[in-house]
Amino acid sequence: MNQNVNKQALFNYVLALGDDAITMGHRLSEWCRNAPFLEEDLAIGNVALDFIGRAQMFYQYAAELDDQGRSEDDLAFLRDCRDFRNLLIYELPKGDFAFTMVRQMIVDLFNMEFLEQLTKSSDERLSAIAGKCIKESRYHLRRSHDWVLRLGDGTEESHERAQRALVDIWGYTPELFMVDESEQQLVQAGIAVDRAALMSVWDNRVGQILTEAKLQKPEDSWKVEGGRRGVHTEHLGHMLSELQFLQRAYPGLQW
Amino acid sequence: MIPLVSESQRLREQYRKEAGLEDVWAALEQIKDPEIPVISIWDLGILQEVEQQGERIKVVITPTYSGCPAMHEITRDIRQVLEQAGYAQVEVVSRLSPAWTTDWMTSEGRKRLIEYGIAAPVGCAADGSETPIACPLCGSEEVTKISEFGSTACKALFQCKECQEPFDYFKCI
Ligand SMILES: [Zn+2]
Numbered sequence: 001m002n003q004n005v006n007k008q009a010l011f012n013y014v015l016a017l018g019d020d021a022i023t024m025g026h027r028l029s030e031w032c033r034n035a036p037f038l039e040e041d042l043a044i045g046n047v048a049l050d051f052i053g054r055a056q057m058f059y060q061y062a063a064e065l066d067d068q069g070r071s072e073d074d075l076a077f078l079r080d081c082r083d084f085r086n087l088l089i090y091e092l093p094k095g096d097f098a099f100t101m102v103r104q105m106i107v108d109l110f111n112m113e114f115l116e117q118l119t120k121s122s123d124e125r126l127s128a129i130a131g132k133c134i135k136e137s138r139y140h141l142r143r144s145h146d147w148v149l150r151l152g153d154g155t156e157e158s159h160e161r162a163q164r165a166l167v168d169i170w171g172y173t174p175e176l177f178m179v180d181e182s183e184q185q186l187v188q189a190g191i192a193v194d195r196a197a198l199m200s201v202w203d204n205r206v207g208q209i210l211t212e213a214k215l216q217k218p219e220d221s222w223k224v225e226g227g228r229r230g231v232h233t234e235h236l237g238h239m240l241s242e243l244q245f246l247q248r249a250y251p252g253l254q255w
Numbered sequence: 256m257i258p259l260v261s262e263s264q265r266l267r268e269q270y271r272k273e274a275g276l277e278d279v280w281a282a283l284e285q286i287k288d289p290e291i292p293v294i295s296i297w298d299l300g301i302l303q304e305v306e307q308q309g310e311r312i313k314v315v316i317t318p319t320y321s322g323c324p325a326m327h328e329i330t331r332d333i334r335q336v337l338e339q340a341g342y343a344q345v346e347v348v349s350r351l352s353p354a355w356t357t358d359w360m361t362s363e364g365r366k367r368l369i370e371y372g373i374a375a376p377v378g379c380a381a382d383g384s385e386t387p388i389a390c391p392l393c394g395s396e397e398v399t400k401i402s403e404f405g406s407t408a409c410k411a412l413f414q415c416k417e418c419q420e421p422f423d424y425f426k427c428i
Contacts, residue, residue, distance in 0.1 A: 042412075049408060132354040
């Protein structure tokens with residue numbers, strides 16, 4: 001394999017993982033001081049921080065691989081929508097608390113499987129980052145799993161909201177398992193995780209949790225994709241205008 | 256209470272013993288975790304290695320949680336403390352692997368946590384063993400978990416059924 005192609009593919013891959021983490025972290029951070037009660041506010045803020053820290057680790061690595069010499073902050077704050085490569089599920093607005101927790105359970109389950117495989121990456125840096133993140137994801141999942149049970153098997157209203165969230169999110173889940181050509185190269189090189197191969201385990205585990213929570217698994221009737229190509233929902237631009245506000249208003253500002 | 260020292264912690268202590276540079280270790284041990292100001296970065300398991308390369312001192316640390324804001328402060332403190340101790344050239348290396356684990360927390364660190372009112376991590380993250388969590392105030396093991404996350408990512412929130420006090424538990428990770 002051409003060394004240059006390989007490096008570009010690796011950069012894209014690491015950047016996309018950073019984008020996944022920062023969009024998820026930002027959406028969770030929007031609950032800060034808005035969560036249903038104090039303990040939950042703290043919990044959700046802590047999970048948000050884990051994701052933002054995760055983004056930082058990926059962006060640091062991406063910056064080292066970048067031909068254009070951009071820093072980790074440049075990558076986070078000076079790119080526009082079409083340059084973001086996150087999967088769409090992460091950028092969806094936080095919605096109500098049921099939406100947030102149902103999505104969280106879905107992505108935590110995915111991340112447990114994904115990070116487990118990423119620890120076996122032939123790329124030492126990715127493997128080290130994954131080894132660190134998986135410990136955190138284990139706690140994230142314990143909490144999101146708990147909440148989905150409480151909401152699904154709770155009151156009539158909490159059940160209804162959780163079910164509605166599930167239906168709204170479901171079409172965004174297939175993208176978690178779609179691998180493009182550049183990523184496929186890295187899978188063959190033992191660097192990237194074959195996400196397509198994680199689908200059946202994930203599907204099983206989600207099914208178990210939903211049954212336990214008395215929620216109905218939606219039919220696979222529609223799906224959207226595009227995040228890894230830079231094609232996003234209308235929500236990402238609004239999110240970035242807030243996430244990147246300081247750098248847009250005061251370019252080059254430092255703490 | 257029998258102090259349980261994990262294999263990885265035994266190796267860490269052995270490294271320190273053989274590394275020399277006692278003055279550097281002693282200086283670094285003054286640095287406390289900014290969120291839990293009673294526990295040093297050594298006792299918390301963040302400080303790993305110290306090495307002298309000519310004029311330069313290289314300090315290796317392992318970050319705790321990915322987004323822990325304390326790591327920035329700790330890095331700054333390391334430079335400051337070593338500069339005061341007469342070392343002008345300091346390199347702080349943040350090492351991700353092996354990932355930080357509460358198995359590296361020293362017995363002294365655990366003791367200080369409890370005195371501070373935080374239940375210390377019990378059991379061993381490496382082999383997944385767990386022993387009951389005890390209330391740091393009255394020692395009762397009749398406790399219940401309120402939230403998986405406490406005031407910071409490294410802690411969970413519990414309440415004691417005996418004395419009714421809520422308390423932080425430093426999670427085993
Ligand atoms: Zn008590």
